[in-house]
Amino acid sequence: MNRLVLRYALSLGAGILAGILCWLMGVPTPAPPWIALVGLLGIVIGETAGRLLLTRLRRRPATPSDTPAPDSDD
Structure with missing residues (x-):
């Protein structure tokens, strides 16, 4: 797997994990509203x-x- 794709996948996984933890604790997510995203x-x-x-x-x-035109030294 490409390193860039791996970084995006890890970032997405961390975000999903943070969302699940916020949901389990009953706190609102710190993410901006959809329009900002x-x-x-x-x-x-x-x-x-x-x-x-x-x-x-x-x-x-x-x-x-x-x-540029060549210089002519006539």
Whole structure:
């Protein structure tokens, strides 16, 4: 299993365990409301999309108009 997937799985498992413990003790969970979680998901998606866009723009091949003209010493 990939290390990144393992980290996500462990994080999810810890969250589920914390939720079960809060439920067993009868205390409200310290998690934010669902609308806040959706907002956080939007932030993560936006950050990832921005990173991908910048990576693609930096890798784009140079066009003839982007390359400087050679200096001619006539």
